[in-house]
Amino acid sequence: MLKVPEHxxxxxxxxDGKLGPLVDDQGRFFKPLQGDSRGEHEAKFYESFTSNKKVPDHIHRYFPVYHGTQLVEASDGSGKLPHLVLDDxxxxYSNPSVMDVKIGSRTWYPDVSEEYFKKCIKKDKETTTVSLGFRxxxxKIFDHQESSFWRAxxxxxxxxxxxxxxLALRKFVSSNSPADSNLIPNCAFASEVYGGSNGILVQLLELKDWFETQTLYxxxxxxxxxIFENESILTKGGDNVQAVQAQVKLVDFAHVLDGNGVIDHNFLGGLCSFIKFIKDILQSIDQRDETNTSPLENGH
Ligand SMILES: O=P(O)(O)O[C@@H]1[C@@H](OP(=O)(O)O)[C@H](OP(=O)(O)O)[C@H](O)[C@H](OP(=O)(O)O)[C@H]1OP(=O)(O)O
Ligand SMILES: Nc1ncnc2c1ncn2[C@@H]1O[C@H](COP(=O)(O)OP(=O)(O)O)[C@@H](O)[C@H]1O
Structure with a gap:
């Protein structure tokens, strides 16, 4: 039985009867192929990427596993439609906190229609896409005090x-109530989620290394x-080690183009900017911890 994804x-x-992705209870995510050429384009990307021997294994793990396309009942009641079948x-995770960050200082690209270009550039300027290289x-955050999800x-x-x-990047890794906009995010989970040897920063840096040389796409x-599970951190691990893990995944390949031997400077630049924001948060935590450590503990 397919259902609307909770996360x-x-x-x-x-x-409300709109077309969107569905999930099953076996860990599969079904993304409908969008009506214009975008859906087929994304399917072609996955086919190319999945079989591309030039992409190192440690990079493949940042992408959802692709299981081909399948005809399934669409969420909008329009009957059977082809869907990409991906790992969910x-x-x-039981209660994952999840954030989607669109990378790049532009979302348009050469040869798009005038109409699409105008739509993209308007959104890019209105958001932080142009100014920061990401938006x-x-x-959504699992609010462990309320035992419920809070959605931005x-x-x-x-x-x-x-x-x-x-602020959003700080709030995402904080344990104080996300609903209260007067509270300063305490970044209680920052060092486990953003930092550490398997944290988000390390993963982003590994991706950056690849983007510095890859000219395929x-x-x-x-x-x-x-994605991460904050409850597991609070209970110091829980039983499921896998669930504690903070993960970076890349999604949405409806607009991927052939790299033609050229660095993807739009994505790389945005990724570097995003990394700087994550590093700044970690640095501010380190400084705070140093300040909070008493002179005695500091060995003075
Ligand atoms: O429909 P909208 O205005 O919500 O725009 C979608 C975007 O939502 P946003 O408002 O930026 O959060 C949406 O962005 P997100 O996935 O939400 O980051 C996509 O850009 C989507 O286009 P596509 O499926 O990637 O081709 C965009 O859909 P299209 O309008 O291009 O179909
Ligand atoms: N493989 C996946 N597994 C779980 N969630 C996913 C997966 N792919 C996408 N999502 C969720 O769906 C959202 C939209 O995905 P995306 O591919 O960007 O769709 P769209 O083309 O509609 O923008 C993401 O922000 C994420 O929350």
């Missing part, structure tokens, strides 16, 4: 300036998904 944070959502990258597209309002998220984006309008 989707951006993109087209299958609610949040299926291993937060949506996020789409309109507010798309209205963030640089300070708003920074240009990842226009593609997103980084960040």
């Amino acid at each position: 989707q944070v951006a993109g087209h959502i299958a609610s 990258v949040v299926s291993g 937060v597209s949506g996020f 309002e789409k309109k507010l998220v798309l209205g963030y300036n640089a300070a708003g984006a920074r 240009h990842f226009n309008s593609c997103s980084i998904l960040m």
